[in-house]
Amino acid sequence: MTQKPPTPTEISQAIRNIPDFPKPGIQFKDITPVLADARLFSGSIDLLTERFKPGEVDAVVGIDARGFIFAAAAAMKLRAGFVPVRKKGKLPYQTHEQDYALEYGNATIAIHVDAIKPGERVLLVDDLLATGGTAAAAAALVKRLGGQILEIGFLIELQFLNGRDRLKGYPIRSLVTY
Numbered sequence: 001m002t003q004k005p006p007t008p009t010e011i012s013q014a015i016r017n018i019p020d021f022p023k024p025g026i027q028f029k030d031i032t033p034v035l036a037d038a039r040l041f042s043g044s045i046d047l048l049t050e051r052f053k054p055g056e057v058d059a060v061v062g063i064d065a066r067g068f069i070f071a072a073a074a075a076m077k078l079r080a081g082f083v084p085v086r087k088k089g090k091l092p093y094q095t096h097e098q099d100y101a102l103e104y105g106n107a108t109i110a111i112h113v114d115a116i117k118p119g120e121r122v123l124l125v126d127d128l129l130a131t132g133g134t135a136a137a138a139a140a141l142v143k144r145l146g147g148q149i150l151e152i153g154f155l156i157e158l159q160f161l162n163g164r165d166r167l168k169g170y171p172i173r174s175l176v177t178y
């Protein structure tokens with residue numbers, strides 16, 4: 001069954017804005033209505049992966065936690081492996097860690113030391129680009145393992161936070177911008 005692909009406007013109309021969550025002053029972008037809509041969810045994955053054919057990407061790296069949803073689906077579509085970048089303390093095996101600052105607080109993320117082999121072609125995916133700290137830290141972990149980042153994809157980009165400045169040198173794709 002072929003469905004008409006969603007437009008960025010249709011995706012953005014489904015994203016719910018939650019003021020002052022999880023802290024005062026944050027406009028939280030709730031993507032669950034996109035996930036719950038079959039056409040919007042699968043269409044988002046189609047758009048996030050459209051630059052690549054199956055076999056052109058070795059691993060899709062997803063960022064904890066909402067990034068996992070999009071990255072795992074993208075990995076299935078591209079016939080690539082899926083690699084989680086998780087918050088510190090969650091991965092069971094040996095890890096590399098990277099500290100970073102985020103729009104609301106500080107954090108450390110980690111990747112398994114053997115998750116990516118040197119030279120592997122990686123698509124990095126998260127739900128939202130804000131200041132870019134999270135994605136830059138994840139990209140640093142991928143590079144530390146010798147992975148080659150082909151693109152960094154986001155469902156949402158908060159352009160006014162200039163996250164792209166932290167991700168210079170990487171092709172960036174975002175489906176919806178604010």
Ligand code: AMP
Binds near residue numbers: 026029134163
């Ligand atoms: P940053 O490191 O500032 O680019 O923040 C990106 C990460 O924080 C992503 O993993 C998002 O899921 C989350 N995030 C930051 N700001 C928001 C927001 N306004 N709404 C939803 N998630 C957000």
